Amino acid sequence: MIRYSKLGSVLFVLSGGACALLSCSSDGASTSGGAGATSHAGAGGSAAGAPAVAGAAGLPSGGQAGSISAGGGSGGGSAGNGGASSAGASGATSAGAGGANSAGAGGAGAAVKSAGCGMPAGQTLHAWVEQPKMQVKGVDRQWWVWLPNNYDQSKAYPVLFLFHGCTAAANVVPMQNVTNDQAILVRGAGINPNICWDQSPDGVDMTFFDQMLAAVSAQRCIDTSRVFPVGYSSGSWLVNSLDCRRASKLRASATVSGGVQSNNCSGTVARIFIHDDKDPENNISYSIKERDRLLALNHCSTTTVAEDPAPCVRYQGCDPGLPVVWCQTSGKLHDRQDSLAPGAFWKFFSAL
Numbered sequence: 001m002i003r004y005s006k007l008g009s010v011l012f013v014l015s016g017g018a019c020a021l022l023s024c025s026s027d028g029a030s031t032s033g034g035a036g037a038t039s040h041a042g043a044g045g046s047a048a049g050a051p052a053v054a055g056a057a058g059l060p061s062g063g064q065a066g067s068i069s070a071g072g073g074s075g076g077g078s079a080g081n082g083g084a085s086s087a088g089a090s091g092a093t094s095a096g097a098g099g100a101n102s103a104g105a106g107g108a109g110a111a112v113k114s115a116g117c118g119m120p121a122g123q124t125l126h127a128w129v130e131q132p133k134m135q136v137k138g139v140d141r142q143w144w145v146w147l148p149n150n151y152d153q154s155k156a157y158p159v160l161f162l163f164h165g166c167t168a169a170a171n172v173v174p175m176q177n178v179t180n181d182q183a184i185l186v187r188g189a190g191i192n193p194n195i196c197w198d199q200s201p202d203g204v205d206m207t208f209f210d211q212m213l214a215a216v217s218a219q220r221c222i223d224t225s226r227v228f229p230v231g232y233s234s235g236s237w238l239v240n241s242l243d244c245r246r247a248s249k250l251r252a253s254a255t256v257s258g259g260v261q262s263n264n265c266s267g268t269v270a271r272i273f274i275h276d277d278k279d280p281e282n283n284i285s286y287s288i289k290e291r292d293r294l295l296a297l298n299h300c301s302t303t304t305v306a307e308d309p310a311p312c313v314r315y316q317g318c319d320p321g322l323p324v325v326w327c328q329t330s331g332k333l334h335d336r337q338d339s340l341a342p343g344a345f346w347k348f349f350s351a352l
Contacts, residue, residue, distance in 0.1 A: 109225070111156035117221035121151045128176075128187070134215065136208045142169065143188040143212055145220070148181035158226035158349065159216060161209065162187040163235025165257075165336065166196040173230050173256060178342045182350075186216055190234060199237035201245050201262045209242060213249065228349050231255045232336050233282060240290050243269055252352055254345040256337050259286030268297040272312075272325040272348045274341050276332040284328070291326055298322040309344055321352065 123129040126149045133140040148157070160183050162172035169189035176185055188208060190197035198205040209229075216222060227250050231239035236258020243253055247267025256274045259282050271294050275287040295302075295315060304313035304326070312327035325348055329337065 111223040112225040113156040114217035114220070114222045114224050116217055116219045117156060118153055119219060119221070120153055121147050122219070123147060125149050125151055126181070128170075131215070134188075134208075134211055136211055137204050139191065139204075141188060141191070141208055143186065144169075145216065146176050146185035146187075147220070148179070148183065150181065153221050156221050156223035157182065157184045158228060159184045159186060159213075159220075159222040160349075161185075161212065161227070161229045163197060163229060163231040163238050164190065164195070165233035165235060166190070166194045169195060171232065171336070172235070173232050173254075173336060173341045173345065174338060175230060175342050175346065178346045184216065184220055184222055186212055188212060192234075196234040197238040199234065199241050199261060201241045201264070203241075205238055206241060206245060209238075209246065226251050226349075226352070229253045230345055231258055232341075233257045233334065236282070236287075237261060243271070243290065243294070252349055254341075254348065255287065256341050257282045257287070257334060259283075260290045265293070268294060268322060270298075270322050270324070270348075270352055272327070272345060274327040274329065274337055274344065276329045276335070276337075278331060279334050281334040291324065294324055298324055300324050308347075309340060312344060323348075 123145065125147050128144045128146050130142060130144050134143055135141070160175050160179070162175060162185060164171040164187065169187065172187055175183075179185070189195060191204060191208075192198050200206075213227065217224060229239045229242050229250060230253070231237070233256070236255035237260070239253050239255050240258060240260045241262050242250060244262035244265035247265070247269050250269045252270035252272070254272045254274075257276070257279055271291070273287050273291055275282075275284045277284050294300075295318075298318045300315040300319075301317035303316040305316060306312075307314040307325055307327075311329060312325050315324045315326070318324055325344075327340065327344060329340070
């Protein structure tokens with residue numbers, strides 16, 4: 001199935017083949033894994049100073065009608081449960097294992113607190129809660145926030161943006177199963193047919209990301225130097241565009257499957273990839289292209305060492321704080337790889 005979109009118009013083409021130029025598929029799920037800790041230091045831009053969003057304080061626990069963000073707009077939002085629920089917190093990570101991980105750990109640095117620090121949670125904790133609709137270029141958009149148990153309004157948390165695969169807004173890598181109440185999570189719903197993302201570098205969903213980041217920065221206590229997008233399939237295409245055009249706002253990113261439709265890139269990020277060599281929807285060559293772009297930018301060598309969890313490898317010689325990890329599987333096809341991805345991604349982010 002091929003879906004191709006341009007800003008301002010949508011061209012929807014059905015075919016029996018794989019999703020090539022765009023990012024769609026009938027995306028699947030499995031089980032989850034891993035555990036991790038938090039810390040880091042790093043680069044990355046700050047969303048502070050972006051316009052504050054209306055209704056920042058006191059979001060009700062069950063979602064509500066209303067509107068936020070640029071230009072107002074209205075819309076109703078019902079309670080958002082939705083997470084991609086594959087069970088799991090056990091899994092595949094053991095911190096510090098996996099051989100000589102020499103490529104730039106980045107050290108530990110002070111958090112950069114957002115404008116929302118000091119504000120109350122305003123919602124149910126440890127659950128996906130739909131926020132008031134966000135108007136993006138004249139269209140009301142759905143988005144959800146997950147806050148940790150015992151949310152501390154004075155503590156700046158890393159923030160993870162989970163970008164789903166096609167077919168459902170809840171079709172995300174279930175990072176909430178492994179973050180151990182040490183992160184804030186955000187997800188939205190794509191705008192293209194079949195709930196896919198407009199992943200083009202100048203597309204409306206790039207603006208949607210900007211507005212979600214500005215809103216969560218204004219309403220919650222986040223560490224603006226630790227912003228981590230995570231994508232699956234269609235969402236991975238969008239993450240690759242964010243790597244290209246929004247690197248100054250990101251510390252690191254992670255994808256399962258996906259592809260690249262980016263140019264005129266600036267900045268660099270730490271990066272972890274998972275892609276199956278038999279993926280029938282998004283050919284592995286797409287992730288290889290983005291990996292090789294970042295290997296060059298981060299000045300990594302072609303030498304790798306084993307990285308826990310298997311089958312991941314870490315490239316050596318990368319610039320400090322800008323590691324690149326590659327996890328090539330076989331026989332998983334276009335699966336979301338929940339037994340591998342959540343634990344591997346959180347372990348990677350926690351070391352930065």
